[in-house]
Amino acid sequence: MNVAISNTSEKPIYQQLFEQISAQILKGELESGYILPPIRQAAHELRVSVITVKKAWEELERRGLINTVTGKGCFVAEFSPDEMQRIRNEMVMEQLVNEVTFYKSFGLSLDELIELLKKVY
């Protein structure tokens, strides 16, 4: 598991943790059954507060990306390729909604935006 936290980002740290770990799960880098480090240990190692990690893990669980087994820890869940795609699209859509507000503020049409996206992607 790789995590890089930015303290200068506007995004809350738990959100950064959640996004980075979910991306790794949805890309298949973290396979189902992979055990996430215990909350307090992760907090110490990442130098963030216990509650920050707790929130990130809770968010992963709410999305169905991990399962918590009491006394054993948190495991990456098992899902079908369809489910994986559904969760991935859901998360990307949420991000896009924010971005679109920015592009619209510059008066871009959808076609113009797509043209620009093609250039930079």
Place this chain on the structure above:
Amino acid sequence: MLALDIRNINKKFPSFELKDISFQLEKGYIMGFIGVNGAGKTTTIKSILKLTHIDSGEVHILGKNMAEHELELKQEIGFAFGSIDFYTRSKIKTLTDTIKKFYENWDDQIYSNYMRRFKLDENKKVADLSTGMKVKYSLALALSHGAKLLILDEPTSGLDPASRDDLLDLFQELIAEGEVSILFSTHITSDLEKCADFITFIANGQIVLSGEKEEFKEAYLLVNGSKSQLDQVKDRMISYKTNSFGFTGLIQANDFDPSSGIKAATPSLEDILIYYTKKGENLHG
């Protein structure tokens, strides 16, 4: 379980008073106690530890009333006031030998580990220690009897950035098992942005807000905009600064209308501290 439960502390001095101080710290977490100089941080901490007499209110530590179980509870508490100002002509060794007698669970092994970790020489006199070394020594004393609750007044303020970083790492190490809880006061808010779980903010002897760190920050918004936009929100601002580009200021999140088109972002702890301290100043401007 609550490590610390403070209920309605009142304490009046001729020119200052603590008014109805209440807050709680859950076991196993770090709480930052913030406020500018003179806000009442040290007086509150002294009230918790019964180092000053309070007019009214109750302090419960690890489920027990401090007023009834003071001696027993003090075995469970490690406290440090950021320096050592007594017996300054004695060697550290002599002072430690005196202090450790008060603690049933004093552990020489842990103590010497901290002395090594903090690079402190037991044969030095207290008076010969630098400010940072005094802070470290007071921490070594606070950490060597297996305390379950650490109450530290400005533990980071005399330390250089590298020592501060080491200390914050140590705090997180201490709470990793979930048994130890830490309350530490500071005006260096950057120390808290990462490691603190909860924030309690005191100003003018009153608790402004106490809560989980992100929720604490999200209770406020740092807004900025043009001078004409300022007129729309002026009355509701905690305080603001103006310059030739417009204004920047702090507002309570539920006093802000997102449809106003004014730019707003979550403030840092420092922003909150700064603008709160200026509260009321704009009235004269």
